[in-house]
Every structure is written in C-alpha cells, then in structure tokens.
Amino acid sequence: ADVDTIAIVTPEQGTDFGWNQQGIEGLEAAAKATGTEAIIAQGLGYGNVRPTLRELAEDGAQLIIAHASGYSTEAIEVAKEMGVHMVTGNPSEPPLVANYNLTAEKGAYLAGVLAAKMTRTKVLGIVVSSESPNWNAQSAGFAQGVRATSPEIELRYAIIGPAAYADVAGARRVTESVIASNADIIFGQGNGSSFGMIQAVETVTPPSGEKVWFIDVIGDKTSIDKGHLLSSVIWDMAPVFTQMVEDVRADTFGTNTYALALEDGSQRLLQTGHIPAEIWAELEAVKAQIIAGEITVDLVLEPAATRAMMSTTLAAAE
Amino acid sequence: MSPIFNEPFLAALLTGAIISALPLILAGLGEQMSERAGVMNIGLEGMMMAGALAGFAATLAGLGVWGGLLAGALVGAAVSVIMVLFCVRQGMNQIIVGIAITLGATGVTSLMHNAWYSRTYPRLDAAEKIALPGLSQIPVLGPGLFTHHPATWAGLLVALAFALIYRQTFLGLNLAAAGEKPDALDAAGIDVTRTRSLAVLIAGAMAGLGGAYMAVIGSGIFVPHMTGGAGYIAIVLAMLARDRPFWVVGGALLFGLCLSATTALQVGGIEVPTDFIQMLPFLAVMAVLVLFGRNARLPRALGQPYHRGQR
Amino acid sequence: MTESTEFLSGARPAAPRFGFLGPLVLALLPVLAALVAAGLVLAVLGSDPIEYYGYVVERGLLRWRGLQATVVNMVPLLILGGALIVSFRSGLWNLGIDGQYLLGTLTAGATAPLLAGAFSSIVALPLAMLAGAAAGALWALPPALLRARAGINEVISGLMMSLIAASLTAAAIKLWLKDPASLEPQTLTLPVEDRLPLLAGTDINIGIFIALGLVIAAHVLMMRSATGLRFRILGLNPLAATHAGLGVPKLTLSVLCLSGALGGLAGAVELTGVLGKMQASWHPGYGFAVVPLVFLARMNGWAVIVFVFAFSVLQIGSASAATRLGVPQDFTLVLVGFLLLFLALSEYAGERLRARKV
Amino acid sequence: MTASPSPIVSLRDVTKRFPGVLANDRVSLDFFPGEVHALLGENGAGKSTLISMLAGVQRPDEGEIAVSGAAVAIASPKHALSLGIGTVYQHRMLVPTLTVAENLMLGAPWWRRPALGGIRARFGEAAAAFGVSVDPDARVENLSLGEQQQVEIIRALWRGGRLLVLDEPTAMLSPRGVEELGAMMKRMTALGIGIVFITHHLTEALEFGDRVSVLRSGRSVGGIGPEALKTLPRPEAMAEVVRLMFGTGLATAEAAEGEAHVPRVLLATKMLEVVGLSGRSPRSGSSFEDVSFHVRKGEIFGIAGVDGNGQTPLAEALAGQISATGSVVLEGRELGPASVAQRYQLGLRYATDDRNGEGMVGKLPISTNMVLKEIGAAPFWRRGIERRAAIDAHARALFVAHDVRAPGIHTPVGRLSGGNIQKVLLARELSGNPKVIVYSKPTHGLDLRNIEATRRRIRETAEAGVASVLISTDLGEVLALSDRIGVMVRGRLVGIVENGPEARRDVGRLMAGITEQEAA
Numbered sequence A: 001a002d003v004d005t006i007a008i009v010t011p012e013q014g015t016d017f018g019w020n021q022q023g024i025e026g027l028e029a030a031a032k033a034t035g036t037e038a039i040i041a042q043g044l045g046y047g048n049v050r051p052t053l054r055e056l057a058e059d060g061a062q063l064i065i066a067h068a069s070g071y072s073t074e075a076i077e078v079a080k081e082m083g084v085h086m087v088t089g090n091p092s093e094p095p096l097v098a099n100y101n102l103t104a105e106k107g108a109y110l111a112g113v114l115a116a117k118m119t120r121t122k123v124l125g126i127v128v129s130s131e132s133p134n135w136n137a138q139s140a141g142f143a144q145g146v147r148a149t150s151p152e153i154e155l156r157y158a159i160i161g162p163a164a165y166a167d168v169a170g171a172r173r174v175t176e177s178v179i180a181s182n183a184d185i186i187f188g189q190g191n192g193s194s195f196g197m198i199q200a201v202e203t204v205t206p207p208s209g210e211k212v213w214f215i216d217v218i219g220d221k222t223s224i225d226k227g228h229l230l231s232s233v234i235w236d237m238a239p240v241f242t243q244m245v246e247d248v249r250a251d252t253f254g255t256n257t258y259a260l261a262l263e264d265g266s267q268r269l270l271q272t273g274h275i276p277a278e279i280w281a282e283l284e285a286v287k288a289q290i291i292a293g294e295i296t297v298d299l300v301l302e303p304a305a306t307r308a309m310m311s312t313t314l315a316a317a318e
Numbered sequence B: 001m002s003p004i005f006n007e008p009f010l011a012a013l014l015t016g017a018i019i020s021a022l023p024l025i026l027a028g029l030g031e032q033m034s035e036r037a038g039v040m041n042i043g044l045e046g047m048m049m050a051g052a053l054a055g056f057a058a059t060l061a062g063l064g065v066w067g068g069l070l071a072g073a074l075v076g077a078a079v080s081v082i083m084v085l086f087c088v089r090q091g092m093n094q095i096i097v098g099i100a101i102t103l104g105a106t107g108v109t110s111l112m113h114n115a116w117y118s119r120t121y122p123r124l125d126a127a128e129k130i131a132l133p134g135l136s137q138i139p140v141l142g143p144g145l146f147t148h149h150p151a152t153w154a155g156l157l158v159a160l161a162f163a164l165i166y167r168q169t170f171l172g173l174n175l176a177a178a179g180e181k182p183d184a185l186d187a188a189g190i191d192v193t194r195t196r197s198l199a200v201l202i203a204g205a206m207a208g209l210g211g212a213y214m215a216v217i218g219s220g221i222f223v224p225h226m227t228g229g230a231g232y233i234a235i236v237l238a239m240l241a242r243d244r245p246f247w248v249v250g251g252a253l254l255f256g257l258c259l260s261a262t263t264a265l266q267v268g269g270i271e272v273p274t275d276f277i278q279m280l281p282f283l284a285v286m287a288v289l290v291l292f293g294r295n296a297r298l299p300r301a302l303g304q305p306y307h308r309g310q311r
Numbered sequence C: 001m002t003e004s005t006e007f008l009s010g011a012r013p014a015a016p017r018f019g020f021l022g023p024l025v026l027a028l029l030p031v032l033a034a035l036v037a038a039g040l041v042l043a044v045l046g047s048d049p050i051e052y053y054g055y056v057v058e059r060g061l062l063r064w065r066g067l068q069a070t071v072v073n074m075v076p077l078l079i080l081g082g083a084l085i086v087s088f089r090s091g092l093w094n095l096g097i098d099g100q101y102l103l104g105t106l107t108a109g110a111t112a113p114l115l116a117g118a119f120s121s122i123v124a125l126p127l128a129m130l131a132g133a134a135a136g137a138l139w140a141l142p143p144a145l146l147r148a149r150a151g152i153n154e155v156i157s158g159l160m161m162s163l164i165a166a167s168l169t170a171a172a173i174k175l176w177l178k179d180p181a182s183l184e185p186q187t188l189t190l191p192v193e194d195r196l197p198l199l200a201g202t203d204i205n206i207g208i209f210i211a212l213g214l215v216i217a218a219h220v221l222m223m224r225s226a227t228g229l230r231f232r233i234l235g236l237n238p239l240a241a242t243h244a245g246l247g248v249p250k251l252t253l254s255v256l257c258l259s260g261a262l263g264g265l266a267g268a269v270e271l272t273g274v275l276g277k278m279q280a281s282w283h284p285g286y287g288f289a290v291v292p293l294v295f296l297a298r299m300n301g302w303a304v305i306v307f308v309f310a311f312s313v314l315q316i317g318s319a320s321a322a323t324r325l326g327v328p329q330d331f332t333l334v335l336v337g338f339l340l341l342f343l344a345l346s347e348y349a350g351e352r353l354r355a356r357k358v
Numbered sequence D: 001m002t003a004s005p006s007p008i009v010s011l012r013d014v015t016k017r018f019p020g021v022l023a024n025d026r027v028s029l030d031f032f033p034g035e036v037h038a039l040l041g042e043n044g045a046g047k048s049t050l051i052s053m054l055a056g057v058q059r060p061d062e063g064e065i066a067v068s069g070a071a072v073a074i075a076s077p078k079h080a081l082s083l084g085i086g087t088v089y090q091h092r093m094l095v096p097t098l099t100v101a102e103n104l105m106l107g108a109p110w111w112r113r114p115a116l117g118g119i120r121a122r123f124g125e126a127a128a129a130f131g132v133s134v135d136p137d138a139r140v141e142n143l144s145l146g147e148q149q150q151v152e153i154i155r156a157l158w159r160g161g162r163l164l165v166l167d168e169p170t171a172m173l174s175p176r177g178v179e180e181l182g183a184m185m186k187r188m189t190a191l192g193i194g195i196v197f198i199t200h201h202l203t204e205a206l207e208f209g210d211r212v213s214v215l216r217s218g219r220s221v222g223g224i225g226p227e228a229l230k231t232l233p234r235p236e237a238m239a240e241v242v243r244l245m246f247g248t249g250l251a252t253a254e255a256a257e258g259e260a261h262v263p264r265v266l267l268a269t270k271m272l273e274v275v276g277l278s279g280r281s282p283r284s285g286s287s288f289e290d291v292s293f294h295v296r297k298g299e300i301f302g303i304a305g306v307d308g309n310g311q312t313p314l315a316e317a318l319a320g321q322i323s324a325t326g327s328v329v330l331e332g333r334e335l336g337p338a339s340v341a342q343r344y345q346l347g348l349r350y351a352t353d354d355r356n357g358e359g360m361v362g363k364l365p366i367s368t369n370m371v372l373k374e375i376g377a378a379p380f381w382r383r384g385i386e387r388r389a390a391i392d393a394h395a396r397a398l399f400v401a402h403d404v405r406a407p408g409i410h411t412p413v414g415r416l417s418g419g420n421i422q423k424v425l426l427a428r429e430l431s432g433n434p435k436v437i438v439y440s441k442p443t444h445g446l447d448l449r450n451i452e453a454t455r456r457r458i459r460e461t462a463e464a465g466v467a468s469v470l471i472s473t474d475l476g477e478v479l480a481l482s483d484r485i486g487v488m489v490r491g492r493l494v495g496i497v498e499n500g501p502e503a504r505r506d507v508g509r510l511m512a513g514i515t516e517q518e519a520a
C-alpha cells in the first residue's frame, strides 16, 4: 500500500526528554527517511483517543503509531473501522495492526553491568513511576546485568505510585530515601517524574558520601545535565518507524514484530563523558556477546516477577 | 530486620515525610483560618499551583529560596483576592468561585510551564539544610527530624504562631466569632468583612507558600499539576482539625508518614499494592468522619455570607 | 448551606417569562467576556487567539467527523449533568460525582463482557448499566448517610469518596478484574459488535439518546414531578420541608443516591457505548468539568445540553488545536475558570440591577 | 433625681421601611441622661427596628438621629459604641463556642493580648453585684438563655457609655434577676447614664421606668412623662399604657378591634382534646409543659400570652413537627406519633406564624405554595407528574376568594408583601376539608384591612364547624375572636377564661402572673 502521511499520538507534550519526545523525534526522522509527511498529536492524556485517531485517519494518515499502552484497544478498533495501519503494544493482526515491542531489556542489562562496575557502595536503586510492562522489562534486564556482574550487590526497588507521572515531589522523596539506604547509582524510569529523581541525585549523597549517578531511560538528557547523568538506555525509534513504513509499502506490515534492537542501535546505552573508557570497552564486549547470543536476557513483563528479581538479589546479598 | 533499614534510610524516610507534609501543613493552616472565619476555600488547590509556579520562577530568577517562598505567598494571596471580592464582599457562592479558581490556576500554570520551561526543564539547586545542633545527633530519629532547610522550621513555627493567635490574641477571638456568629462580632464593633478578608488573604498566602515550598524545597522543579490534590487533602485536614493548628500538623505528618511507609514497604520488598496504600489516608478520613463526625462540627456560619441587619 | 440556594436563585426555576432561552441569554455575556479574557492569556503566551478559536470551531463543530466526535463526547457529560441537576437543585453538593462515575464504569466493565457472553446485548447492556447505576448509588451512600444522620457536610466526604474510588478501581482491576490477555491493567474488553449500536453511517452510538433522555428526565423530574418538587423544597427551604411534612433525612438520602446512580450510569453508558473496557488509570475527572457547566446553565436541563455541547466542541477542537497549534489542552481549564468568574460577576450585576428596580 | 434638660440622643422623624413593611413611621423620641426610658409596644410595633438604628445595625430611610444635639449618621455598630451607645439586643449576641470571658473581650483592638485574669475578676465583681453566678470560663453554648442574657447585660453595663439600650432584657430573667436589673439600672442612672428599656411586662415598665413611650404600628403614639408617672396611681397608669398600646378608644385602632365578641351557642362535640402535653423545640430550645384543653366543634379557643412562653412549640407539637409526650385526640381518635402529613390528611391544619421561615418557599410561585402540603396528591399530581392546569385552577380560585394582591398566580411568593403572604398561607390551610386549625398569630404584621379580613375568615371558618385554636400575643384579637381563652405563662397553661365582659381583666391578671386565687 502507498504511504505518504504518518502520524503519532502521544499522551504528553513531546518535551519530556523521554517517551513522548523520542516517539515524536523518531517519527519525524522516519518521515524524513521515507519521504513521508509527519503529523504529531501530542499531549492527549490517557483518556479516550478515538476522536483524534479518526481525525488523523481522515486527515490522510495511513500509518498511525498509538504511542501509549493504554491506547491499544481503541487504536485497533479505529484501524478496522477506518482501514488505516495502526501500531500498538497489543499483538499484531495483519494487515492493519502491528505490534511494536518497545522494551529495552538488553540495553537495561548493559546499564546494569555498567552500574555494577561503577558502584562503590554496592547498593543500587531502581525507581519507577509505576509498574508498567516497559518499566518492568527494563528493571528486570537491569537486575540481570547487575547480578551477572557482581552477585553481592543489593538492589533497592521503589515505585512512586500509580498516577505518578507528574509527581516530581514524590519522585524526589522516594529517590532520596533510596539514596539514603546507601544506593549510589539510581536507575530511574518515569517520564515527567524522572526530573524529580534527577533533582534528588543532584542534591543528596548516600551516608558514605559518594557521588550519586543517574541512569536514565529512553531519551538523552545530556543537554540539561548538571554532572550526574551517567548514562541512559536510549530508545531510538526512527529505525523501527522507518521499517514500519517500508513494510506497509511492501504489504508485509504486521507480519513481524517491531522491536528495539541492539544490532541497529535502536536500543543502546548512551555514552557520556562520565563513563571511564575501559568500562565502556567492557560494555561493548558484553553487547557483542548479547548480540551473538552468548548472553541471553530474559524478558520479564509482570510486576510480581520483576519484584521477585529484586528480592532474589536481596537474598543473594544476605 | 532487613539490613537496608539502616539509620540513613530511616532518616531519609522521616525527611521525606516531613517534606511532603509541610505543604499540607501550610495550606491546611491557611484553610483552617479561613474556615474559622466562615469562608470555605475550595480554591486552595489552585492557590497552591499558583504559588508553586511563582516560587519556582522567583527562585530560578535568582531571588533565592526565601525569595521564592515570599513570591509564592504573595501570588497565593493575590489569587485569593478573587475570593475576597466575590465571596466575602459580594456574598457569592464559595464552592463555585473556589472551583473556578482551581480550574483557572491549574490551566494558567500549565500553559506557562509549556511556554517557559517545557524545553529546558530548569532545576533548582538543593535548598541547603541546617542540622539543628544536638537534636540532629539523636540516633535514628535525629537526622531525619532535625536536618532541614530553615523554612521547614519556619513552617512549623507558623502553626505555633497560629495557635498563639487563636488562644492569645483578640484577632483569634474575632476570627472565631466571624465564623460562628458574625452578627455578634459586628455588634461588638469589629468589621466582619475586614476580618474575613484578612483570613482569606492569609489562607491564600499560606496555600501559595505551601505550593512554593513544594516546588522550591520539595522538588526543585515545576511541572504542571504537580500539587496533585494536596489542596483538597489540606482542606480535609483543616476540617477535621477544626480550631486546633497542631492537629493540622499532626494529620499532615501522619499523611507524610503514610507516603514514606509506602516507600519503606517497597524497598523492603513487601508486596502491598500501592493503590491500597494510597487509599489509606482517605479511608482514615472517612473513618474519622463516621466515628467522630458529630463532633467534627463546622463553624455555624461557614459558607454563609454576612450582610449587616439582614433578617 | 443556605447560601448555595441563594446563588441558585439565579435559576429562577418557575419564571415563565424566560423559559429555557432566559438562562442562555443571561449566560451569553459572561461567555463572550471569558472568551476575550482567555484569548488575552493566549496572546500573552504567544498564540493567536483568533486562529485558535477558529481552529477549535472548525475541528469540533464544522467538520462532520469532528461533530460526531463532539456528540459522542457529550454522552457521559450529559448524564453527569443530569446527576448534578438533581443534586444541586436540591441544595446538596454531590462533589463525589467523579467517584460514582468511576465505580459505575468499573462495574459495567466487570460485568458487561461477561453478560454479553451469556445473553444477547439487548439484555446484557441494560443489565450492565443497572449494575453501574447501583454501584454509583452505593458509592454515594456513605456521604448521604453522614449528611442525613449526622449533618456532616457532604462536600468533604464526597471528595474523599472520589479519591478513594480512584485508588480502589485501580487496585480492583489489578488484583481481581484484570484481563489476563492484556499487559495493561484493564478489564476484559466488550467486543465492538456487542456495544451500544451506532447510528447508521456514523461514529455516534445510541448512548446519546440515553444521555439526552436522562438529562431531560432529570430536568422534568425536578421541575414537573412531585418527587422533584419535594427535592427542590429541601434545597430551597429545609424548614418548609419539615413544616410540610416531608422527611428531610429521607429526602437527603434519596437525592444523593439518585444523583450517585446517575453518576454510575454515566460511566456504564460510556463503557458500553465507547470505551469497551475500564483501565486502571482511567480517571477523566468529568465531574469537575461538568459542575461549572451545570452552573452556567443555571441547572436547567435544556441549557445543560447547550453548554455541554459547546464544551464538547471546545474539548474536541482543542485536542486538535493542541496537535496543530501547540496550545496545550489545559487551556480549556483557563477558559472554564474565566467563564465561572464572569458568570458570578454577571449574577452579581443582575442582582444589583433588580435591587435597584425594587 | 434631676433629669438634665438636654437629651443624649434624639430621634427626629425617623422612618424605616422593609420590603412590604413600614417598621418605623416618622418617630421622634428623646432619650435623657439619668433616666430609664421604657419603650412599649406590641409585637412588630417597631421597637427593635428603632433601636437597631441607634446601634448602627440599620440606617434610617428618612429623618435623623442627633447625639448631644448634633445630627450623626451612625454607620456601624462600632460607630455607635464609640458614640457611647451600648446595646443589648433582643436576640442573643454572644459567640456560642467562646467562653463568657472571651465574649466579654470581643471588640478590643486585635493586637492586644487579652488579660484573662483581670476580666475574670471584674466579671466576678459585676456578677456578684448583679446577684448571679456565672462561670466566666464556661462556654456560652452551655449556658441557659437566661444566663446568656445576664452575661450580655453585664457586658453592656460595664462598657458604660452614655446611653444603654436594653431590648427585652427581662424576657429570660427570673423574678429575682428582674429585681436586680432594676436596682442596677437605678445605680446607672444615678451616674447620669441614660437607659432605653424595652419590655412587654407593663409592671416592669412602670416600676423601673422614669418615662414611658409607646410605639404602635411603627408610630410613636404617646406616653407618660416623668412627672405624670410619679404622681399617677399605678392602675391608672397601667390603663393609660394599655390604651396607648392596644388603641382602645383610639380612633386609629377601632378597626383593629373589629366587632366585639358575641357569645355563641356551641355543640358539645369535642373535636380536639389535649391532655397533659409536654414538649420542647430542639430548634429554639423553648418548651411547654403539661398543657391540657379541649376545643369543641365550631369553637374558637384562644391562647393568650406574651411571646416566648411556649406557644410556638405547642403549636408545632399539635401539628406533629416536634415530638411531645401526652395525648392529642382528634375527633375521638388518639393521634399518637402521627406524622405531619398524616395529621394534615386527617384534617388537622397548622397556620404557622413563621410564614417566611417555614410557611412558604419564597422562590416558588404562589400556585405551588398553595399546594405545598399536598404534593403528589390528586388532582394536582397524576402518577407523580404535576398537572399544571389543576394546580393553576386551584390557585386561581383561592387567589380570587382570598383577595390576594399580586401580579399573578405564578409570582414567586417571596416577592409578596407580608399581608399577602399571610393570605396565601391561610388560603392553603383553609382549603380542602379542615377539621381543626391551629392559628399562630394569624394577623401578625398585617395591616388593618388585612387584619379585619383575616379575622372575618377565622370566624366564618369556625361557624362552618371547624374547631380553631387561636394563638396570639395580641390580646385584643384573642378577645375579639375567642369563645374561651387560655393563658400561657412560661410554658404552662395557667388558666382558662370564658370570654365575656370580665375576660380582658382576668386574662390580663393571668398574664401578669397574678394567679386566680390572688386575684380573688
């Protein structure tokens, strides 16, 4: 099928250096790469987006990315109703609905390795805004990386709360607690609330006085870093979105799952100046091993299973 | 006990509890004064949002933490002027004007954030803390309870000040009379409108201060909707505490401890759905209403406009 | 809360010389003023208000697709409007409406897919709606009892029940009602073909007729029926209610539970018509959007329809505008805030004028 | 005692209007230093309105108030206090949640710290001098109304000032308290302070007053000067005041008296029998005790008494609005705990005196208010839906029959004048098929024409066989209408008098607290 217009709908404004911004920038890059026009519908909240989806379809978008897991049900319905190609987190239903699996458990594994090598307190913190599947996959990937590198390290896991995307004060409070429990690296996942986590990382130290590092996810906050951003598990959605457009044109849309991969760099660890060169080299080696299949990273999506990995980590420490 | 419950961790939990309680304390004390004087301020949430943005902007502009707090208080009071004009002077419906204020302030601050900060997410430096000598050395409790930005203590002092005002000054009597029997206050030669206006302005300033504390000291950043219902919780605290400022403080601290307990349980690996824990404070409020509701009597003239000589 | 009825006096419920046009005319001026004031805010923040308003009208009203979306968007707001008409006209403040809506949505989400599997939708959907209404009524019961028995202000207990509902519905879905096939915490999905039927060739489901029917029914109930008159007397003069032998506690319970049932029904109709499933994170906060509209409409059912329509145009249009013009949707909050303030002002000016004439 | 020739405060042609009411009509009065000026007048005569203008609560529409000879516009209570005018209002003006001492301090500059110790001591002294013992640290809401009144009097007394205005200060006092107040007023006047003393008890007025003025229907109709008061024998002074108050013999009041009572022959059928009834209004706190009487078919049973002696709760108990112990029998049928609605169905009607408070829903139209007690009943409602035509037809018929003066039957009843509201209320209670009607002050606040019309209607209704209970504070009215008259004093029915030539005297004695034995 022909594609000349692609669109994305995001729940928040595309200025979060995270999920929404990466999605929008990815779509714009994909549009450039495939010579299509991009329509951005941002800040729609977590409510019913059927009207927007229909409107976009009517405005000529043939491929729409429903960029929030909560949009899946309605996106699939509108895809069938309007005959447009829709990308959601739900299982693919060719020819109109395709699944994209935006989990970066492998990148998170690398982040875990990095954190395990850099920590001096041997305590790491994971702070999440909520227990969404994406976050769970990464938390679990991070834990696996940590355990593979250094089994004695303790992992502290904390959730801010269910509606915590805007809860910067809560994020900061929770992160400060985790740091106070002696964590010196925080793996933080939480869109808007991650600014509260960064604030905590920038302003408090663990009891032993070490500098605290922050490992971010999805986006690149280097431009607003004040010297604590160790790395980020980058989600580069441009290759994925580009592939989707090409598949629609080739009428193979939805036949394969779209995922972030280490191979094409769509899933990668952000290299910052704070990572020592020798550690970076070791990370490159681990990355090669994962790609080669020598290391397998389990994909864990359920909250309970994710929490279980934290408690095993704790148990290993005792 | 799990080894993670070390002293610094407990201290951080206490710190967190106090920091999340303080905006509730400030706004709650303000609401308490306003209700004491007979004006129900449902616009508290909006005044907190406005104060948060103002405080953040002022601190970011280089006025410092204290400058930010002052700006928050001033803007909160400025927003409450709407309440004074519409409700105290003209006797319009307080609930409607309050909802309007909250909606408007939430919208305006969201737009301003989008225009000013959404591309750079400026963050403030940490507000420096002061360890109270001696007290902060108390094991386990000391560091968490007694190492804070001085504004935190100022916040607690306000409760003391309010308690003194209520108990020890004529102003306190006037406020109570304005909420209970405004005609008696008027007959005693005190201007009811002026007394109520003062209370509403102070409530606005306190809510703005609470919002500013949240943005400047609590999070160091401003994002839209960041007060997240704190204003409503403050209203409830004020209603339950009635005329006792220290009950507001206690209730808010309990609330903060609830939040910190959530973190403690999670970090300790105990599986309790966060949703249930989030529900606890509100359930507690309902339980208190059911058990002691008859005693939680509100001021007789709450919500009722006063016009001299009207039968 | 006698003063609440003072404000309501603007409703002038029985003044025949106005009919339903009166409230409209009286509300037009503040609407204009609010548009101008909010436009100034837009201009200050660097957007062109004319372009914005034009875009909103084009997308939410003039385009056929947008108009359909507007109509669908009206459904829950209208039913909630009906719920608030009942409550406000009776002098009671059901600010727990959002909680009742959530419980109704949850209950319908939990029951509708199962019922639809067992019965035909003609039976299943009404049953799910009944269940939703019952849940809403039940959720309104604690504040109602506290108010009727102990005279405790229903505003605060209602707000508490709303906050509890947000957490409770999320927890219930995660723990007991989750669709095992979905990663997202949400209930089973009611298949599209089992939902409320659509009007031929449109996106509009027959829920709009249910909604219009309910809001008009609420209006007629309050203005034409014996029960409604008892409710209104409760609101206008509780002493007179006692004097006329109407049991005030019983009336209070009835009003709040009926309002709660409508709140729950709003959720059930939206779920069976549009949503299909309840998500753990679903709390749209419709109630606080509708409270101002009901006031703008001076609690007149017909005017509520007009204001909900206008608000829906604004919502649908501003969602588009957020996409294309970069004005965040929160702008609608500013507009509604201004509307209320200007309405209050016009109310005051009106009183002043009337007082001068007397 | 020498009265200084120049008054402290003078009212000059002061007029005050409220919607539908001319509360004060060109009143001119002088209040002199060192003098107790007793102000008398029946309920609604405008006494409280007059003094509320002195207190700065109301402002005159016309005329002026002069303080020490200079005209001043008293803008607020604060202003009045600064002019030296202290007031004890008819309704309690204490903050119930504060303590006595805190209430006493109310009104001082806000920044000053209350010196509770001093207040307690001073209050103790004043209370002792007044012969009362009230705990200064007690919360006011825990005091009886009488104690509250004492506190207010003490507060007004010690604030001093030049003119002390007391609006019915003795309503809640015990006989001993009344004596103490009298002594206290003597001491104050000796210091040159002027006192305005409002009371319904003529004996008090004559005993404590140095001068008496009477208000009637908002107008100052005369009085007795200090010289005359000193010389006039008490019974003659009493007669003169009664003449002024109730207008007997005065041309303007002839219509109000209406036709004199004509003794009627009545059947012996008891329609209503009340035995040992006691009750208490939770709202006002006033109560009645052990009331027994009966009313025959077609009889009008008057209940006379000064306002506030338990008549209202008695009527409310008869109507079923408040619970009571004892027995009420309607047409041989014990009512027990029957509800308001059930009693109404059985034909027991209550025409309340609180027409704006509970009797009417001001914002609803006249037509709806006419059927307020029959909501849901045929023919006005069918299957719960109102039938406008039936309601309107009903309203229109009553509108004409009762001569309601209003723009139309859809006019909100709150816009009507008091008299016309009263007509709507009576129309409602008299319509249908009443058997017993309890009237509470049916002509209260009505103008002369309406009083006349209302009384005629009450008579006609009785003649049609309805048993009537007529509660009124207007003795003339009770005498003009009733067949028998009961007198209520402090919640008790102290005696029942057959109407006749001697009735006025007998009732007056009962009201003044002179029991039948003493009178004999």
Ligand SMILES: Nc1ncnc2c1ncn2[C@@H]1O[C@H](COP(=O)(O)OP(=O)(O)OP(=O)(O)O)[C@@H](O)[C@H]1O
Residues within 6 Å of the ligand: B309, B310, B311, D018, D019, D021, D022, D023, D041, D042, D043, D044, D045, D046, D047, D048, D049, D050, D090, D307, D445
């Ligand atoms: N604020 C007001 N608004 C409307 N009407 C009023 C107001 N105050 C007094 N009135 C009316 O003015 C008239 C005089 O009332 P006022 O209280 O002065 O009588 P009074 O002589 O003090 O009677 P009482 O002996 O019962 O105290 C009454 O008809 C009353 O209803």
Ligand SMILES: Nc1ncnc2c1ncn2[C@@H]1O[C@H](COP(=O)(O)OP(=O)(O)OP(=O)(O)O)[C@@H](O)[C@H]1O
Residues within 6 Å of the ligand: D090, D091, D092, D145, D171, D283, D284, D285, D286, D287, D306, D307, D308, D309, D310, D311, D312, D313, D473
């Ligand atoms: N709650 C109260 N607070 C202060 N004063 C009160 C209160 N209730 C009643 N009073 C005063 O007590 C007096 C009598 O009260 P009330 O009118 O209720 O008596 P009543 O027995 O109903 O008499 P009536 O039927 O003649 O009016 C009035 O002067 C009123 O001002």
Ligand SMILES: [Mg+2]
Residues within 6 Å of the ligand: D047, D048, D049, D090, D167
């Ligand atoms: Mg009076």
Ligand SMILES: [Mg+2]
Residues within 6 Å of the ligand: D307, D308, D312
């Ligand atoms: Mg009375």
